[in-house]
Amino acid sequence: MLNRSLIRAPMPCIDYVICHELCHRCEVHHRPTSWQLLSHYFPDWEDRKRRLDHFVL
């Protein structure tokens, strides 16, 4: 389930969240391997996450 308010976030942030959740299909926990997988698809995921963290949903 995604937060419905996410629809108001910038598209790069939405892409980050969806990819993050899809990576959990391969790695349930937040382990280094999950971040590596996320980095494979979004090398700038930390910037996207930071932007989302500062966006009021």
Ligand SMILES: [Zn+2]
């Ligand atoms: Zn997660």
